[in-house]
Amino acid sequence: MKKLLFALTAAAAMVMAVNAQAADKLKACFVYVGPIGDFGYSYQHEQGRQDVIKHFGDKVETTYLENVSEGPDAERAFERLARQNCNLIFGTSFGFMDSELKVAKKFPKVMFEHATGFKTAANMGIYNARFYEGRYVMGQIAAKMSKTGVAGYIVSFPIPEVVMGINSFMLGAQSINPDFKLKIVWVNSWFDPGKEADAAKALFDQGADIITQHTDSTAPLQVAEERGKLGFGQSSDMIKFAPKAQLTSNTDNWGPYYIKRVQAALDGTWKPDNVWLGIKDDVVKLAPFTNMPDDVKAMAEATEKKIAGGWNPFTGPVYRQDGTEWLKDGEVSDDKTLLGMNFYVKGIDDKLPK
Amino acid sequence: MNILEAVLITIVTASTPLLIAAMGELVVERSGVLNLGVEGMMVMGSVSGFAAAYMTGSPWLGALAAIIVGAVFSLLFAFLTLTLVTNQVATGLALTLLGLGLSGMLGEPFVGHPGVRMDNIHIPGLSDLPLVGGLLFGEDPLFYISILLVIAVSWFLFKTRAGLTLRSVGDNHGSAHALGIPVIGIRYLAVMFGGACAGLAGAQLSLVYTPQWVENMTAGRGWIALALVVFASWRPWRVFAGAYLFGALTIAQLHVQAIDLNSLGFLPGPFYWLLAALKSVPTQFLSSLPYLATIVVLVLISRNRRLTMVNTPASLGRAFVPDR
Numbered sequence: 001m002k003k004l005l006f007a008l009t010a011a012a013a014m015v016m017a018v019n020a021q022a023a024d025k026l027k028a029c030f031v032y033v034g035p036i037g038d039f040g041y042s043y044q045h046e047q048g049r050q051d052v053i054k055h056f057g058d059k060v061e062t063t064y065l066e067n068v069s070e071g072p073d074a075e076r077a078f079e080r081l082a083r084q085n086c087n088l089i090f091g092t093s094f095g096f097m098d099s100e101l102k103v104a105k106k107f108p109k110v111m112f113e114h115a116t117g118f119k120t121a122a123n124m125g126i127y128n129a130r131f132y133e134g135r136y137v138m139g140q141i142a143a144k145m146s147k148t149g150v151a152g153y154i155v156s157f158p159i160p161e162v163v164m165g166i167n168s169f170m171l172g173a174q175s176i177n178p179d180f181k182l183k184i185v186w187v188n189s190w191f192d193p194g195k196e197a198d199a200a201k202a203l204f205d206q207g208a209d210i211i212t213q214h215t216d217s218t219a220p221l222q223v224a225e226e227r228g229k230l231g232f233g234q235s236s237d238m239i240k241f242a243p244k245a246q247l248t249s250n251t252d253n254w255g256p257y258y259i260k261r262v263q264a265a266l267d268g269t270w271k272p273d274n275v276w277l278g279i280k281d282d283v284v285k286l287a288p289f290t291n292m293p294d295d296v297k298a299m300a301e302a303t304e305k306k307i308a309g310g311w312n313p314f315t316g317p318v319y320r321q322d323g324t325e326w327l328k329d330g331e332v333s334d335d336k337t338l339l340g341m342n343f344y345v346k347g348i349d350d351k352l353p354k
Numbered sequence: 355m356n357i358l359e360a361v362l363i364t365i366v367t368a369s370t371p372l373l374i375a376a377m378g379e380l381v382v383e384r385s386g387v388l389n390l391g392v393e394g395m396m397v398m399g400s401v402s403g404f405a406a407a408y409m410t411g412s413p414w415l416g417a418l419a420a421i422i423v424g425a426v427f428s429l430l431f432a433f434l435t436l437t438l439v440t441n442q443v444a445t446g447l448a449l450t451l452l453g454l455g456l457s458g459m460l461g462e463p464f465v466g467h468p469g470v471r472m473d474n475i476h477i478p479g480l481s482d483l484p485l486v487g488g489l490l491f492g493e494d495p496l497f498y499i500s501i502l503l504v505i506a507v508s509w510f511l512f513k514t515r516a517g518l519t520l521r522s523v524g525d526n527h528g529s530a531h532a533l534g535i536p537v538i539g540i541r542y543l544a545v546m547f548g549g550a551c552a553g554l555a556g557a558q559l560s561l562v563y564t565p566q567w568v569e570n571m572t573a574g575r576g577w578i579a580l581a582l583v584v585f586a587s588w589r590p591w592r593v594f595a596g597a598y599l600f601g602a603l604t605i606a607q608l609h610v611q612a613i614d615l616n617s618l619g620f621l622p623g624p625f626y627w628l629l630a631a632l633k634s635v636p637t638q639f640l641s642s643l644p645y646l647a648t649i650v651v652l653v654l655i656s657r658n659r660r661l662t663m664v665n666t667p668a669s670l671g672r673a674f675v676p677d678r
Contacts, residue, residue: 035458035570037461037462037465037568038568038569038570039465039466039568043465043466152612181614183611183612183614184611185608185611185612186611186638187608187641188637189573189641191568191570191573192573193559193566193571194368194371194559194571194573194575195573195608196564197563197564198364198367198368198604198605198608199608201364202364202605202608202609202612205360205361205364205609206612217564217566217568219564222468222564222565222566236466240466240467240468241468241566349614349616353636353637354636
């Protein structure tokens with residue numbers, strides 16, 4: 001009996017020692033909604049994690065969970081990570097919000113960060129990226145490069161993030177060509193290469209000569225390449241798939257932000273934050289401008305610089321689709337309106353699905 | 355190329371994978387086995403087809419690899435359900451989950467690389483005919499294979515002795531066994547045929563439809579193929595019609611969304627109003643049409659018991675132990 005007791009105590013001591021050792025080192029954990037092999041949204045977050053590993057080396061331990069479905073299922077994923085001694089947990093999808101918040105309240109000593117949401121706690125901060133900034137530049141390029149004056153836009157779901165992107169793209173295009181037309185096709189999926197390719201074909205067949213997308217796969221760009229048309233990449237630099245078609249790509253570059261937050265956690269200065277980062281923070285990054293003449297490239301670079309300097313694409317005068325005034329001359333939209341955006345700007349010929 | 359031809363060609367590409375996968379599953383179900391693992395076998399075909407084509411440079415070797423991998427992968431299902439007599443529904447679902455996970459792991463090094471495309475055929479003269487040239491004589495090779503597959507399966511099931519035997523196994527495995535027919539052996543072959551077809555259908559996605567590899571790229575097409583078999587009440591030519599109906603619905607709704615009604619004022623009234631009406635329907639509803647159509651067909655055929663009885667393999671999904 002004594003022997004057994006001794007063995008148990010020894011075992012417990014060892015476990016504690018291991019735990020203590022683990023606690024010395026910061027463990028940063030990531031939860032992804034898709035597979036890291038999607039070459040899109042989750043892939044880019046994973047690249048951010050890789051940047052953290054490169055930057056900190058042995059000082060930080062990292063791990064991730066991929067393909068975690070949004071909703072109640074996510075709660076188990078976050079709880080598991082919290083129990084596995086993760087000190088800093090990044091939930092990278094909007095739909096994780098409530099689950100992550102619940103787990104955050106249960107583990108007050110663990111630091112939580114949630115991407116693209118709006119709920120916070122004493123130990124849970126939020127971060128987001130102004131992807132619309134890149135889309136404004138893309139809209140300008142489209143208007144310059146299009147011969148038909150029509151661009152196609154392949155979209156997933158009518159959430160504010162997507163609507164904001166469409167509006168920004170259109171405002172950019174209208175700044176060059178006031179009569180620019182946008183054909184919008186909803187595929188009702190974030191990721192379905194086949195359907196995205198079909199949508200691209202339909203748009204080209206109907207007169208668009210440039211396409212852009214708010215879905216995750218490289219399929220639409222591949223169609224553009226095949227047809228000798230033009231397009232924009234999404235989330236990651238897709239130039240390999242469309243060397244003659246990609247004009248630029250609106251890439252997500254989470255590395256700098258993740259490194260900053262891990263550093264803060266290491267220093268003990270971490271506090272829940274509420275940030276919306278953009279081109280100026282290098283989180284939204286436009287891939288090299290290709291397949292366009294020098295003057296278009298110069299214009300795109302100038303606009304990129306202007307936005308980096310603090311100019312907001314949603315600066316008045318801007319009118320709603322029904323013709324009513326939204327932003328007065330010189331008025332800049334507040335972030336709250338953008339984050340809840342549920343209307344089109346003037347000139348878009350589509351009914352926003354509800 | 356006019357717009358009608360362009361639309362039709364797009365429909366063909368969208369329908370082919372559904373058709374190939376569903377033809378395979380039709381034979382499996384006709385032998386009395388319900389394999390819900392189509393999605394998993396398909397995605398294994400996508401990854402192996404892409405990988406083989408990428409490494410060898412030959413899309414044909416890719417297609418061959420996908421067929422082999424699909425068949426071998428389905429053997430796992432066959433061994434579990436036929437030899438070990440596990441539950442077919444649960445095993446099929448497990449096969450799908452395994453396929454999705456395994457393909458993601460095996461395919462990791464291939465993410466982010468453009469693939470090798472299987473080129474469309476080109477017959478000088480014929481392929482250049484106006485309107486029908488591209489559609490009938492300039493498609494990708496897998497389209498022709500899919501049509502041959504329908505003819506072959508239809509002939510095999512209803513015109514050959516072997517086909518009759520296979521159907522008898524599916525309709526009453528007890529009697530077939532009593533007659534000395536090797537029930538288990540035939541089902542093994544049927545399941546492997548289904549796996550091979552699913553593999554080829556998956557390769558169509560990664561070699562023709564969208565020449566690339568990304569995880570979960572089948573995006574539910576295996577499930578549509580499964581629904582198609584029921585939709586077609588286990589008849590090969592109805593599967594063919596169904597696959598093209600599903601494909602056409604998908605593509606048509608994308609086109610309807612992109613159409614600019616203002617530029618179509620020249621259309622005769624009824625056509626114009628039809629398009630206008632379609633355009634006002636929520637896109638979410640249009641996207642779900644294939645699934646709704648399947649439900650409607652299921653409701654209709656289950657209303658008529660005799661009709662259902664005639665075509666449904668009576669032993670479908672039921673376990674068979676020879677010595678009982």
